[in-house]
Amino acid sequence: MQIRLAQFFLSAFLIASAQLIIAQQSELGRPVAIDRLAPGSLYVLGAQGVVRAVDFQNGKPVITGSFRLPSSWAGSDIVSTQVGGQNILFVAANYGLTGQVSMYSATGNLIRSWTLRSGVAGIDYDAASSTLFAASGRTPEIFRITMTNGSQPEFLAEASGSQRLGPILYDAREKTLLIGDLVMGAIYNVDIANHKSSLLFTGLTSPQALKLSPDGATLFVADAGARKVVTYLIAQPRTPARVFATIPQFRSPSGLAWTDEGLAVSDDGAKKLFFLSKNGSLRDMLPAEK
Amino acid sequence: MVLTAVAALLGPASLCAGQIAIQVSSLQPTTTSSVNFTVQDWGSITGADLEHLSTQTFQSDQQSFTVNVDTGSFSRDKVNRFQFDLYVQKAGASGAEHFHVYEDPVGVFVDYIAQIGVSIKSAGTADSANLTDIPIHAQYEGDIFSRTGSANPIQVELGTSSQINIPIVSNLTNLQASINSVTIASTTCTKCWQGQLTATYDSTVQPSGPSALILTVQPNTLYALYASAFAVDPHKSQDTLAVYVTSTPGQGGLPSLPQKIEIPVRFSPSFLYLASAVILGSLIGFGVRRLIPAAASDAAASAAAVPAMGRFPRWARDLLLSVATAVIVELFGLVLFNNTNTSVVVFGFSLDPSQVAPAFLVAILVAGGPPVVSKISEAIKF
Numbered sequence: 001m002q003i004r005l006a007q008f009f010l011s012a013f014l015i016a017s018a019q020l021i022i023a024q025q026s027e028l029g030r031p032v033a034i035d036r037l038a039p040g041s042l043y044v045l046g047a048q049g050v051v052r053a054v055d056f057q058n059g060k061p062v063i064t065g066s067f068r069l070p071s072s073w074a075g076s077d078i079v080s081t082q083v084g085g086q087n088i089l090f091v092a093a094n095y096g097l098t099g100q101v102s103m104y105s106a107t108g109n110l111i112r113s114w115t116l117r118s119g120v121a122g123i124d125y126d127a128a129s130s131t132l133f134a135a136s137g138r139t140p141e142i143f144r145i146t147m148t149n150g151s152q153p154e155f156l157a158e159a160s161g162s163q164r165l166g167p168i169l170y171d172a173r174e175k176t177l178l179i180g181d182l183v184m185g186a187i188y189n190v191d192i193a194n195h196k197s198s199l200l201f202t203g204l205t206s207p208q209a210l211k212l213s214p215d216g217a218t219l220f221v222a223d224a225g226a227r228k229v230v231t232y233l234i235a236q237p238r239t240p241a242r243v244f245a246t247i248p249q250f251r252s253p254s255g256l257a258w259t260d261e262g263l264a265v266s267d268d269g270a271k272k273l274f275f276l277s278k279n280g281s282l283r284d285m286l287p288a289e290k
Numbered sequence: 291m292v293l294t295a296v297a298a299l300l301g302p303a304s305l306c307a308g309q310i311a312i313q314v315s316s317l318q319p320t321t322t323s324s325v326n327f328t329v330q331d332w333g334s335i336t337g338a339d340l341e342h343l344s345t346q347t348f349q350s351d352q353q354s355f356t357v358n359v360d361t362g363s364f365s366r367d368k369v370n371r372f373q374f375d376l377y378v379q380k381a382g383a384s385g386a387e388h389f390h391v392y393e394d395p396v397g398v399f400v401d402y403i404a405q406i407g408v409s410i411k412s413a414g415t416a417d418s419a420n421l422t423d424i425p426i427h428a429q430y431e432g433d434i435f436s437r438t439g440s441a442n443p444i445q446v447e448l449g450t451s452s453q454i455n456i457p458i459v460s461n462l463t464n465l466q467a468s469i470n471s472v473t474i475a476s477t478t479c480t481k482c483w484q485g486q487l488t489a490t491y492d493s494t495v496q497p498s499g500p501s502a503l504i505l506t507v508q509p510n511t512l513y514a515l516y517a518s519a520f521a522v523d524p525h526k527s528q529d530t531l532a533v534y535v536t537s538t539p540g541q542g543g544l545p546s547l548p549q550k551i552e553i554p555v556r557f558s559p560s561f562l563y564l565a566s567a568v569i570l571g572s573l574i575g576f577g578v579r580r581l582i583p584a585a586a587s588d589a590a591a592s593a594a595a596v597p598a599m600g601r602f603p604r605w606a607r608d609l610l611l612s613v614a615t616a617v618i619v620e621l622f623g624l625v626l627f628n629n630t631n632t633s634v635v636v637f638g639f640s641l642d643p644s645q646v647a648p649a650f651l652v653a654i655l656v657a658g659g660p661p662v663v664s665k666i667s668e669a670i671k672f
Contacts, residue, residue: 047366071470075368096545096546119370121368121369205331206390224332
């Protein structure tokens, strides 16, 4: 009798432990940004400073690894790229009022970092010129960081009229930067050569992430307030946005990344990753709906 | 022009959204600080969506609206701004208008829980509501902790590891504070300490609650004695420990910059050090007295007054007398100093008899007697 009771409790403990492990493996926290350098993993940055790698196994998204930023760092943006043939993650985070951009190996080893005194709102990387671009967290300034020894953030331009900068995106085709304004609900265009900024698109509530289509012609924007992913045609400034995806599960879309099958959207409010098809319909999500 | 138009649409705390417009009143935590609220309309949601949220509900003054504060939305955005969501429901309506609110603090203050006023307008209906329990977070945090208790220098015993209890109190009146880290550094005598200066503490401090930092320190005796030799004033510290406390206010506060709490310390020698100083001082004082040539009349008077007899030679009895007198004076000084805080004043300088250097000096003077005192007085005059 006692042996059977012990077997029962042992089985119950093992089942509960296994479920806990599965739950922890699919737990995303509050994902604030995502990025992917095809054909590699999808990297997800959490608000609490945890970076998670997501891969597809048997067609299902699963978390395959993670590492943590220093304690109390609040995640802001993540970029996955290659530097010198090595897979690299640039992670932007804020500690109090100070921003930091850190360069990590894909396994989470810190390589180097840069401090931005006025915080950091978004980052993007131009592989051709080995230059990282960073939008300030509390000022309308945009900084440039080159990948040379001892480099420091250099002031590049100011998005005049902006109230609070957010995501930043390098447009390799136009050699410009696209920057979202979290308060104005607008997208600015900054010409890198002449350091001038202009208003490109309006009509958003709170643009949290920007991504260009593979052909560079269409800009995808995650609009947290409107709970939508919308698109703009780069060649037609100031034209209204088109809705790409608006699914009932959206709470506060925060990040965008291309996958083989379509677009991945991180949602800070829903604490989920949504995997959309190329026409914007929901294909899958992580954690899966119970 | 387009920028101006967009900016005009998005006033700092007022917004016309659909049929409902809200305005959140600014706060002034202190005379030199303020908190403005930026409101964004994030569209309407259904009653079913609203049911899934953990909201705190407030009725407007005239019952025209219900304001739901989503307490689960208290968080920081990508650039560390504090944010939360409000849902405003018209009386009788099932759905609600979703407003996203950002706090824009200016100046230095300590975080607190406040009541904020919201003005609501919709199709000719104007009403207002007071929302309670809203965390207000500073961008530049004031001092989260204050040191309580005496500000006098703390005695740290030489030759042993000791613990210093620093009572503190949280200045956050209605928010918890979490202590993230405590680091300690000497400000004037780094070499006076051995090993790592560490602190233990409770990581959570209740609103306005008391707590304590317990510092574990071990003085480096030789350096500490050297430092104390030149800081003989009993009311002044011989070193100051800077204790840096990094903490985070609850409900979405930002980690503070390290707050510096200064702890003045005085090194307190053990009985052995003090006894050694008194004996050595009295030996030196006695020796110096013997070296000073006595005036002829004094020598004659001395010889007449004290006949040379007994088991010990006269010089030995003199020596014992000098040492005993120095010990008695030191003990008397210690008793007075510890019980009445009366310091020993030598040549106009206030000295702490519990320190090695003053005890040594007093022993020299007592054992040396008037000849040594007058010699030193003469030397000081010049």
